[in-house]
Amino acid sequence: MSQTHDFQDPTDPRMNDAVWRAHDLLRAYAARDRAAIVEHLAHLEDDQLEFAKGVVANF
Secondary structure (H helix, E strand, O other): OOOOOHHHOOOOOHHHHHHHHHHHHHHHHHOOOHHHHHHHHHOOOHHHHHHHHHHHHOO
């Protein structure tokens, strides 16, 4: 069985929190609220930030 990244498992209980955080980040980005964007990104761990960069690069 292959390993998946934690956030690729839709049954992971952290997924709901991650979805809401992503929604809030998207709203801050759409509003061009730099302070809110920095605040949201500051709470990510290094591996989460790298994963987010990959997602944004494909967006």
